[in-house]
Amino acid sequence: MRAMTHLVNMGSSIDSRNFTRVGCVGAGVMGHSWATLFAVKGYQVALQDISEDNLERAMGWIKTALDLMAEKTVIQLSEVKPALSRIHPTTDLGEAVGEADFVLESVYEDYGAKRDIFRDMDAHAPEDAILATGSSWLLITEIQKATGRPERCVGAHGFNPPISCPWWR
Numbered sequence: 123m124r125a126m127t128h129l130v131n132m133g134s135s136i137d138s139r140n141f142t143r144v145g146c147v148g149a150g151v152m153g154h155s156w157a158t159l160f161a162v163k164g165y166q167v168a169l170q171d172i173s174e175d176n177l178e179r180a181m182g183w184i185k186t187a188l189d190l191m192a193e194k195t196v197i198q199l200s201e202v203k204p205a206l207s208r209i210h211p212t213t214d215l216g217e218a219v220g221e222a223d224f225v226l227e228s229v230y231e232d233y234g235a236k237r238d239i240f241r242d243m244d245a246h247a248p249e250d251a252i253l254a255t256g257s258s259w260l261l262i263t264e265i266q267k268a269t270g271r272p273e274r275c276v277g278a279h280g281f282n283p284p285i286s287c288p289w290w291r
């Protein structure tokens with residue numbers, strides 16, 4: 123929640139309404155862990171990737187991460203199932219971002235791919251949603267050109283794995 127407030131505070135044109143729904147695009151190394159983090163923090167998460175196999179793999183990683191967090195007392199054991207139930211896997215980008223307040227893209231590092239995805243995210247996400255990229259080194263100022271809302275696009279690069287970042291706690 124603090125991290126989301128931080129993101130919201132980054133731009134004066136971005137309001138501070140309550141965020142409840144997050145769309146995570148890409149369910150690989152970073153995407154599954156971002157989804158885990160948001161779910162642990164109480165957000166409804168739609169996790170999107172290009173295949174059911176990738177989503178099944180990601181949900182397995184998420185379950186393993188949650189179990190480990192409970193074992194290490196980072197979260198309570200009773201929090202594991204509710205967190206898991208807040209993550210909804212889908213291969214449909216429109217479904218993943220259609221009701222999202224915040225969308226975080228975690229696909230491979232390539233301007234063309236990220237611009238294509240930002241174009242689709244822009245087309246399907248609510249007009250006031252924030253669109254973020256977890257890119258390590260690509261410029262958000264270049265990626266946001268694919269959208270009609272550059273003022274609502276942000277870079278949100280995280281440590282790997284995002285769920286371990288101490289400043290989220």
Ligand SMILES: NC(=O)c1ccc[n+]([C@@H]2O[C@H](COP(=O)([O-])OP(=O)(O)OC[C@H]3O[C@@H](n4cnc5c(N)ncnc54)[C@H](O)[C@@H]3O)[C@@H](O)[C@H]2O)c1
Pocket residue numbers: 147148149150151152153170171172176227228229230231239256257258259279280281282
């Ligand atoms: N791995 C790291 O340590 C790390 C750390 C910080 C930031 N990043 C950044 O995070 C981003 C993702 O990196 P990663 O390591 O998670 O990559 P990854 O290869 O593990 O995962 C990428 C996922 O995106 C999916 N994907 C590809 N095309 C897609 C599409 N059109 N729609 C939806 N999903 C699609 C792939 O199937 C895959 O599951 C990159 O921009 C990278 O620079 C990575």
